[in-house]
Amino acid sequence: MDITKVNMDLFCETCNEETVHVITYAGQKIIKINCTNCHREFHASKETAFAAYTDEVMHRIKTKPERVKEEIKSAPVKSVMSMPGRLITKFFRIEKEYKSIKKELDQR
Numbered sequence: 001m002d003i004t005k006v007n008m009d010l011f012c013e014t015c016n017e018e019t020v021h022v023i024t025y026a027g028q029k030i031i032k033i034n035c036t037n038c039h040r041e042f043h044a045s046k047e048t049a050f051a052a053y054t055d056e057v058m059h060r061i062k063t064k065p066e067r068v069k070e071e072i073k074s075a076p077v078k079s080v081m082s083m084p085g086r087l088i089t090k091f092f093r094i095e096k097e098y099k100s101i102k103k104e105l106d107q108r
């Protein structure tokens with residue numbers, strides 16, 4: 001199974017500020033998130049039910065990507081943990097597209 005690591009700015013409850021977190025996922029499942037500042041680690045639990053959550057978030061990403069971005073940025077690490085990896089990568093792709101659109105608009 002592929003192990004992928006993604007860096008992401010998230011709000012750390014221990015640091016009480018936004019810090020860089022390393023998200024580690026195997027295939028599409030997040031197995032660990034750790035804060036690079038205080039080195040606190042979160043491990044995915046078996047109770048993590050991300051199927052229903054995914055459908056809801058996927059829909060919102062399609063309809064309101066900017067709002068989802070704000071929510072993810074201010075979300076506690078545990079809520080990001082409940083997302084499958086493909087959701088995060090999809091989200092980042094959307095964010096990148098959004099940025100390039102914004103850049104084009106700014107140039108006018």
Ligand SMILES: [Zn+2]
Pocket residue numbers: 012013014015016019035036037038039040
């Ligand atoms: Zn921290």
